[in-house]
Amino acid sequence: MELHFDHELTHLKEMLLRMAALAEQSVADALKALVERDDELARKVDMEDVQLDRMEIDVDREGVQLIALRQPKAGDLRFIVVAMKVATELERIGDQAVTIAHRSRELASEPPVKPLVDIPQMAAIVQKMTHDVLDAFVYIKPDLAREVITRDNEVDKLREQVHRDLTELMVKDPSTITRALNLMTVARKLERIGDHATNLAEDVVYLYEARDIRHQTE
Amino acid sequence: MDNPVFHIEKLNFWYGAKQALFDVDVTIRPNQSTAFIGPSGCGKTTLLRCLNRMNDLIERTRVEGKIALHGQGLYAPEVDVIELRKRVGMVFQKSNPFPKSIFDNIAYGLRIQGVNSKNDLADRIEASLRKAALWDEVKDRLNDSAMALSGGQQQRLCIARAIAVEPEVLLMDEPCSALDPVATAKIEELIQDLKKEFTIVIVTHNMQQAARVSDHTAFFYLGKLVEFDVTTKIFTNPANKQTEDYVTGRFG
Incomplete structure (x- = not known):
């Protein structure tokens, strides 16, 4: 039997999907702004962040109301709890995109410090992680x-690599310090996006298997 | 604000010498469901029964204050009580089908209204049973006795009977208190469908039920209205400490 409550749950899921699409878009825009030195795109990321902030509040409000009014149980309860956590992670992904976009604008105003190799690779991995984890949630x-979750190690390793390369560069040529630090920040933010994707993945496992796999050392 | 269906102002009510309601103010909005909640003896059923003057049937009762249905005083001398109860239907705690066939249970009120043609009756009965989400379960046995239905089906039959005469308001006095959880869930789903067409006022002991089915909730205690607000507010951030204690199960 389909319940009115099912419609409310579907509505909440749709809110999340819109938010997820926007968060993915925001990361893509920030990276494009970095690689193509596009100032206009960097501004767009700011506006997307404002929307993501509002959507997070909307999802949380909806979630609290459903818990208070519908007394959800079992899978319904896990879905609502996870929905609120997913919204938090997506909003934070949006925040990371904003920082990447800001640093991109600063970087765009000066000559490139070096050809970007590892950062685009990191970006590709975390974007795929984000995309796949949202697929896992939906399907x-x-x-x-x-x-x-297993891909996160690769991201961490790349970030360390970027860190080493840029440190070396700064030691050799102190005039690159500002730009190199900006790139380090970009790498750190990408790594954080990978962490958010990992958190999302743990939430998805909890949602569908009712197993809490956080903070387990292998 | 949209035109209220009922406007209740400074309502006081007595059973003999005992006062049951004290200066109650409530507004009932159209096509919404409004729940009255509160511990036993708080006056919620008394107020519900004022809305179609069912309390007139109890001797030595007295009412003061104002209840208006679309602006017209409910207790004005010119009010035709039979007509009023046609506009404001009621479903009771215990299902009370007539000891007749399913068909005749619903046909009863319609015939009084002058619907006599066989086709008209059949159409109206089918429409009512569909709205009450009972049609599929009884369409092949409309001539069977209503008493043979399960408790939940009987209650939905009573709802079908009440809505057959096309009232504007449906009063429900703890409509699920005698039902099992599955039958209760069906009625709750039904309430949410019905409010598209009717204005619903429901009294319930079960505050989770109020949370699930109502748009507005009024909390009563000892004959006084403690708090009246949108249901979301009552169940997430009530203004009154007593309301909070009641909805969180710490009192009452």
Whole structure:
């Protein structure tokens, strides 16, 4: 039997999907702004962030209301709790995109410090992680979510690599320090996006398997 | 604000010498469901029964204050009580079908209204049963006794009977208190469908039910209205400490 409550849950899910699409877009815009030195795109990311902030508040309000009024149980309860956490992660992904976009604008005003190699690679991985974990959420694929988590190590390693390369560069040529620090920040923010994707993946596993896999050392 | 269906102002009510309601103010909005909640003896059922003057049937009762239905005083001398109860239908705690067939249970009120043609009756009965989400379960046995239906089906039959005469308001006095959880869920779903067409006022002991089915909630205690607000507000951030204690199960 389909319940009125099912419609409310579907509505909440739709809110999340719109938010997820926007968060993905925001990261894509920020990276494009970086690579193509596009100032206009960097501004767009700011506006997307404002929207993401508002959507987070909307999802939370809806979630609190559904818990208070519908007394959700079992899978419904996990879905609402996870929805609120997903909204938080997506909003934070949006924040990371904003920082990347801001640093991109600063970088665009000066000559490139070096050709970008590892950063685009990191970006590709975290974007794929984000995309896949949202797929796992929508299409009920906890195994895909678990697999996403394993990719985070690669991101961490690349970030360390970027850090080493840029440090070396700054030691050799102190005139690159400002630009190199901006790039380091970009790398750190990409790594954070990977962390958010990992958190999302843990939430997806909890949602579909009712198992809490956070903070487990292998 | 949209035109209220009921406007209740400074309503006081007595059973003999005992006062049951004290200066109650409530507004009932159209096509919404309004829940009255509160512990036993708080006056919620008394107020509900004022809305179609069911309390007139109890001796030595007295009412003071104002209840208006679309601006017209409910207790004005020119009010035709039979007509009023046609506009303001009621479903009771315990299902009370007539010991007749399913068909005749619903046809009863319609015939009184002058609907006699077989086709008209059949159409109106089918429409009512569909609205009450009972049609699929009884369409092949309309001539069977209503008493053979399960409790939940009987209650939905009573709802079908009440809405067959096309009232504007449906009063429900703890309509699920005698039902099991599955039958209760069906009635709750039904309430949310029905409010598209009717204005619903429901009294319930079960505050989770009020949360699930109502748009506005009024909390009563000892005959006084403690708080009246949109249901979301009552269940997430009530203004009054007593309301908070009641909805969180700490009192009452």
